[in-house]
Amino acid sequence: MLELKAIDVTYPGPPPFTAVRHVDLTVASGTTVGLVGESGSGKSTIARAAIGLTPVTSGTVTLDGKDVTNPRGRTLRELRRTAQLVFQDPYASLNPRMEIAMAVQEAVSVASGERIGSAHCVRRATELLDRTGVPRAAMIRYPHQLSGGQLQRVSIARALATEATMLILDEVTASLDVSVQARILNLLRELQRDLDISMLYISHDLSVVRYLTDHLYVMRHGEIVEEGSSDVVFGSPQHEYTRTLLAAVPTMGGNRWRSRREHASVPPLSEEAERAAPVTPPADSVEAPTPVPRGTR
Numbered sequence: 627m628l629e630l631k632a633i634d635v636t637y638p639g640p641p642p643f644t645a646v647r648h649v650d651l652t653v654a655s656g657t658t659v660g661l662v663g664e665s666g667s668g669k670s671t672i673a674r675a676a677i678g679l680t681p682v683t684s685g686t687v688t689l690d691g692k693d694v695t696n697p698r699g700r701t702l703r704e705l706r707r708t709a710q711l712v713f714q715d716p717y718a719s720l721n722p723r724m725e726i727a728m729a730v731q732e733a734v735s736v737a738s739g740e741r742i743g744s745a746h747c748v749r750r751a752t753e754l755l756d757r758t759g760v761p762r763a764a765m766i767r768y769p770h771q772l773s774g775g776q777l778q779r780v781s782i783a784r785a786l787a788t789e790a791t792m793l794i795l796d797e798v799t800a801s802l803d804v805s806v807q808a809r810i811l812n813l814l815r816e817l818q819r820d821l822d823i824s825m826l827y828i829s830h831d832l833s834v835v836r837y838l839t840d841h842l843y844v845m846r847h848g849e850i851v852e853e854g855s856s857d858v859v860f861g862s863p864q865h866e867y868t869r870t871l872l873a874a875v876p877t878m879g880g881n882r883w884r885s886r887r888e889h890a891s892v893p894p895l896s897e898e899a900e901r902a903a904p905v906t907p908p909a910d911s912v913e914a915p916t917p918v919p920r921g922t923r
């Protein structure tokens with residue numbers, strides 16, 4: 627369980643700027659919690675504060691009961707294992723000169739202490755890439771040779787390499803087209819169900835958050851303005867700002883994604899169903915790997 631209690635984050639500046647004010651936020655074990663708000667409202671600051679990347683000015687952050695406020699040394703290493711942050715731009719977090727399989731082996735190696743190329747690292751990296759749906763052929767390619775969706779799968783595989791029990795996903799589908807988003811969201815739901823991991827899903831896209839989350843926090847100008855079960859917040863938003871955000875959700879003849887509860891008995895979309903869906907872009911734009919340039923390997 628991740629618990630943020632009364633946290634403030636002030637960036638030193640100059641001039642100092644308080645990006646997050648008195649935020650309480652809880653991600654209970656095995657649940658997916660959404661954090662939404664407009665650009666600049668403080669969502670990424672919370673994501674970084676939750677894993678100790680950005681120090682809090684006041685308040686406490688606990689993970690599985692351990693105080694990780696401004697962590698150091700061993701606590702920081704443990705925290706990095708338990709909680710992983712996945713960003714919007716997967717390319718930025720991958721070494722452009724390292725093959726995909728090696729990039730995942732590297733994460734396995736850091737977590738396990740085994741060397742890259744060892745039987746353990748090879749086996750575990752392959753397992754993770756298979757589990758996250760990265761085609762075998764892509765494993766021996768370099769980051770620039772993969773599509774955005776495939777790269778995001780690789781980032782998720784690397785995050786799982788540490789046996790993390792908490793994933794913080796910051797706008798991970800924001801730059802993907804709709805059908806690829808659908809597949810990544812389905813993957814996240816499967817992982818959550820199969821591995822029982824907790825997730826904090828950060829997005830400005832309410833329709834996506836609705837599809838994925840049990841509980842929702844709405845943020846504005848550094849403060850939480852509304853919180854509740856996702857169904858309740860979507861069904862009867864109390865705060866004027868939440869109503870404004872909801873009114874801005876594109877409907878495309880109905881909400882793009884059904885809510886998590888409505889979806890409980892619905893199996894993930896098959897590739898065929900995704901292709902048949904009205905929002906599917908033309909076949910040639912569907913998560914196809916970028917062709918390997920001649921002579922690259």
Ligand SMILES: Nc1ncnc2c1ncn2[C@@H]1O[C@H](COP(=O)(O)OP(=O)(O)OP(=O)(O)O)[C@@H](O)[C@H]1O
Pocket residue numbers: 637638639643645663664665666667668669670671672830
């Ligand atoms: N290192 C920093 N130093 C000073 N100010 C910062 C720093 N990082 C973020 N900010 C400011 O803090 C505020 C919150 O930023 P943050 O990135 O947390 O918002 P966000 O809701 O994630 O926005 P977006 O969706 O655009 O990423 C913004 O006004 C931003 O300019």
